[in-house]
Amino acid sequence: MSTTTTRDLASPAPAKASSAKPRRGLRGNSTFNFWLFTGPFLIGLMIFVYVPIGWSIWLSFFDARFTVTPDKFIGFDNYKYMLTNDDFIGSLGTFTVFAAFIVPTTWATSLGLALLVNRLRFMRAFFRSVFFLPTAVSYVAAALIWKMSIFSGVRFGLMNTVIGWFGVDNIAWLADPSPPWYWFVIVTLRIWIQSGFYMILFLAALQNIPAELYEAAAIDGAKPGWQTFRYITLPQLRATSTAVILLLIIAAYQAFDEFFNLLAKTTWGRPPLVELYYKALGTEQDYGAGSAGAVILTLLIVIVTLFQGKIMGFGRGDESK
Amino acid sequence: MSALSNSNFSRRSLFRAAAGMAAAGTLAACGSNNGRGGGSGSGKQLTQMFHAYGEAGTEQAIKRYAAAYKDANVTTQWITSSDYESKLFATLLTKSAPDLFEFHPQIQLVKSGQVADLSDLIDPVKSDFNPADIKSHTVDGKIYGVRMIDDPQFFFYRPSLLEKAGVKVPETLDELIEAAAKLTTGKVKGLYIGNDLHAVINPMIWSAGADTLNDKNEIAYHTPGVVEGIKKMRKLFTSGDLLLDAPTDYWDPSSLSQGLCAIQFCGMWAMPQFQKALGDDIGIFPFPKTIDSGKQSVYNGGWSMFVNAKGSNVDAAKEYVKWLWIDQKKYQEDWATSYGFHIPPRASIAASATKLKSGLPAEGVKLFNEFGHFDNIGWTQAMITALEDVFADSVRKGGDPEAALDKADKAVNRELKKLFG
Numbered sequence: 001m002s003t004t005t006t007r008d009l010a011s012p013a014p015a016k017a018s019s020a021k022p023r024r025g026l027r028g029n030s031t032f033n034f035w036l037f038t039g040p041f042l043i044g045l046m047i048f049v050y051v052p053i054g055w056s057i058w059l060s061f062f063d064a065r066f067t068v069t070p071d072k073f074i075g076f077d078n079y080k081y082m083l084t085n086d087d088f089i090g091s092l093g094t095f096t097v098f099a100a101f102i103v104p105t106t107w108a109t110s111l112g113l114a115l116l117v118n119r120l121r122f123m124r125a126f127f128r129s130v131f132f133l134p135t136a137v138s139y140v141a142a143a144l145i146w147k148m149s150i151f152s153g154v155r156f157g158l159m160n161t162v163i164g165w166f167g168v169d170n171i172a173w174l175a176d177p178s179p180p181w182y183w184f185v186i187v188t189l190r191i192w193i194q195s196g197f198y199m200i201l202f203l204a205a206l207q208n209i210p211a212e213l214y215e216a217a218a219i220d221g222a223k224p225g226w227q228t229f230r231y232i233t234l235p236q237l238r239a240t241s242t243a244v245i246l247l248l249i250i251a252a253y254q255a256f257d258e259f260f261n262l263l264a265k266t267t268w269g270r271p272p273l274v275e276l277y278y279k280a281l282g283t284e285q286d287y288g289a290g291s292a293g294a295v296i297l298t299l300l301i302v303i304v305t306l307f308q309g310k311i312m313g314f315g316r317g318d319e320s321k
Numbered sequence: 322m323s324a325l326s327n328s329n330f331s332r333r334s335l336f337r338a339a340a341g342m343a344a345a346g347t348l349a350a351c352g353s354n355n356g357r358g359g360g361s362g363s364g365k366q367l368t369q370m371f372h373a374y375g376e377a378g379t380e381q382a383i384k385r386y387a388a389a390y391k392d393a394n395v396t397t398q399w400i401t402s403s404d405y406e407s408k409l410f411a412t413l414l415t416k417s418a419p420d421l422f423e424f425h426p427q428i429q430l431v432k433s434g435q436v437a438d439l440s441d442l443i444d445p446v447k448s449d450f451n452p453a454d455i456k457s458h459t460v461d462g463k464i465y466g467v468r469m470i471d472d473p474q475f476f477f478y479r480p481s482l483l484e485k486a487g488v489k490v491p492e493t494l495d496e497l498i499e500a501a502a503k504l505t506t507g508k509v510k511g512l513y514i515g516n517d518l519h520a521v522i523n524p525m526i527w528s529a530g531a532d533t534l535n536d537k538n539e540i541a542y543h544t545p546g547v548v549e550g551i552k553k554m555r556k557l558f559t560s561g562d563l564l565l566d567a568p569t570d571y572w573d574p575s576s577l578s579q580g581l582c583a584i585q586f587c588g589m590w591a592m593p594q595f596q597k598a599l600g601d602d603i604g605i606f607p608f609p610k611t612i613d614s615g616k617q618s619v620y621n622g623g624w625s626m627f628v629n630a631k632g633s634n635v636d637a638a639k640e641y642v643k644w645l646w647i648d649q650k651k652y653q654e655d656w657a658t659s660y661g662f663h664i665p666p667r668a669s670i671a672a673s674a675t676k677l678k679s680g681l682p683a684e685g686v687k688l689f690n691e692f693g694h695f696d697n698i699g700w701t702q703a704m705i706t707a708l709e710d711v712f713a714d715s716v717r718k719g720g721d722p723e724a725a726l727d728k729a730d731k732a733v734n735r736e737l738k739k740l741f742g
Contacts, residue, residue, distance in 0.1 A: 065429070065433065065739065066410070066413075066414075066429060066430075066433040066435065067414070067433065068414055086728075147566075148568050151566070152566055152567075152568055153516075153564070153565045153566020153567065154564070154566070154567055154568065154581055155508065157566075169561070172565035172566045173566055174516075174566050175516050175517065175565040175566045175717065176558070176565060176717060177717055177718050178718060178719060264403070264516065264517045265517040265519050265709045265712075265713060266517075266713050266717075267710050267713045267714050267718070268713075268718065278706075281407060281410075281411050284702070284703045284706065285410050285429075286703075
């Protein structure tokens with residue numbers, strides 16, 4: 001956000017100077033205009049982002065139970081507690097497994113959908129809307145549908161009815177963690193909600209691939225189908241793919257709603273945010289330890305993002321090639 | 322030309338005005354809208370917070386009582402979320418914290434100065450209250466909450482189904498497991514104890530002859546009997562005779578009344594709904610003995626009113642609590658018996674509550690008196706969560722009970738050290 005605002009400062013100024021007509025009022029006072037336009041956002045940013053972050057760092061050094069204005073300084077005790085806390089460390093592992101699975105699956109699903117929809121000759125608008133619609137559903141509402149009607153453990157739950165036709169016994173999808181069917185519930189839900197949105201991104205990119213490339217490939221003897229896809233379509237989608245993967249990883253980091261709503265009173269299937277919620281905002285009300293965990297998590301995200309930027313080269317100038 | 326520059330000018334000023342308004346709006350949004358309505362006008366403004374009771378008419382009743390109060394304008398927040406305690410704890414730290422709220426007695430609220438001392442309200446009528454309810458709200462001789470209702474929790478069963486399967490009412494956990502197996506048919510599961518099993522944790526501990534904490538506020542749940550109980554619960558969980566992932570949780574009577582199971586763990590509150598759905602075909606029994614040397618048990622839960630000591634209207638809130646939950650006996654009886662069934666904590670009201678005097682409700686009262694265990698104010702939410710984790714790890718996941726209990730000991734001791742030094 002801050003980078004955009006600094007750019008805004010630079011660009012309108014020359015435009016104004018080149019204009020021939022003298023303007024009334026605040027001409028030349030670009031500083032004032034800058035603050036006028038960015039001020040509200042900066043204030044919002046300060047109040048809702050920077051102050052909480054600062055406060056959180058401050059809290060992490062205090063014994064803050066049932067209060068956000070503590071007075072007992074305890075140094076790094078909260079950090080020690082969180083770093084030796086099996087639940088928190090375990091949640092980082094949970095997240096890694098989850099991300100390693102959900103990111104490629106959603107990427108493949110949305111790309112597949114985009115390819116299918118792109119080839120359609122009739123009812124295009126209908127199919128595009130149908131696959132995009134789940135994006136508009138909130139995770140909480142979807143979690144309730146998944147939990148209570150599709151993956152309900154009773155004999156008339158949708159999935160249990162379906163597997164019942166093949167003579168398979170009822171499964172307690174969410175209550176029983178062995179085998180971990182709950183992952184199936186969570187992953188299907190996330191794919192259903194997310195893939196429509198990324199499908200649209202891929203669709204836009206697909207339509208930007210020049211038809212000449214395909215013609216040239218055909219003349220050079222590339223077979224339609226896999227070969228064309230592998231050597232023309234996929235390389236042309238590289239920029240979009242990188243962006244989609246980045247967005248998917250961020251979304252996975254932020255996973256909260258469906259885990260929170262689907263898994264009640266468990267010790268498994270908790271990504272870091274859910275774990276921290278229970279620690280700080282939930283019943284324990286330990287804002288010190290919760291903040292320490294949040295700081296640790298933030299540091300991790302920063303490191304991973306920098307590392308990923310190095311590998312994928314996202315944001316570098318030659319990216320769009 | 323002039324028209325163009327005019328429109329230019331007006332567009333600019335429009336933007337400027339809009340930006341100014343947006344800025345003002347952002348700032349203004351921080352201050353006011355906290356759901357209390359205007360602070361002006363005659364009479365005080367009070368807010369009270371309740372969890373959503375499942376029975377029809379409860380919300381209207383609470384609002385009706387509030388409307389009848391003349392000295393303050395009382396608004397009600399009716400929290401339908403599944404974890405009321407998280408919502409409550411988080412809200413208490415904010416400016417929009419309720420002036421009074423219902424909850425269970427937990428000492429950390431006292432230690433952190435969150436709840437006000439209500440001794441002066443209760444002392445004049447102290448002898449009328451159930452002594453156990455007074456004890457569970459007392460810290461260092463001061464009473465911190467007014468009990469509204471006592472809610473014993475036990476098993477409900479359908480005698481006709483037990484008779485058909487040739488099963489007698491279980492008195493030990495082994496018998497319960499056996500009964501669940503015999504009662505399970507193609508369409509009906511034998512037993513339902515909630516989707517995450519948390520409701521039976523304390524009863525299982527008590528029925529194993531143990532307790533959550535002892536009198537000196539030390540861990541008392543880590544006994545060989547409890548370990549054995551956990552192993553039995555694991556056996557039950559994996560038997561396939563337990564109803565799991567039902568659409569409603571244990572506190573809702575639907576699972577039993579709609580024929581999904583033959584026995585369900587539930588509470589006194591659901592009795593009228595059970596009777597309406599099943600007529601005479603309904604019976605109750607306490608949590609069976611976990612081990613042979615144990616004793617059957619019933620958890621006497623319930624809800625109490627607390628005053629937010631950090632609120633801005635402590636005195637007005639106390640006045641309201643005194644008016645409704647001490648003086649207005651008609652309302653108290655209405656609240657305890659007109660919707661779900663609850664046991665009034667006050668002897669004088671219990672004496673006049675005719676609905677609880679005969680039949681199944683009277684049996685419920687008997688179980689409450691004979692097998693009941695009340696809340697221990699030293700047993701706080703973090704400790705409750707620690708034991709829920711034990712059940713999650715060793716009953717639902719099949720981990721080693723000893724290891725899970727050791728882990729809980731660590732968490733509970735950390736809590737105890739913070740609370741009692």
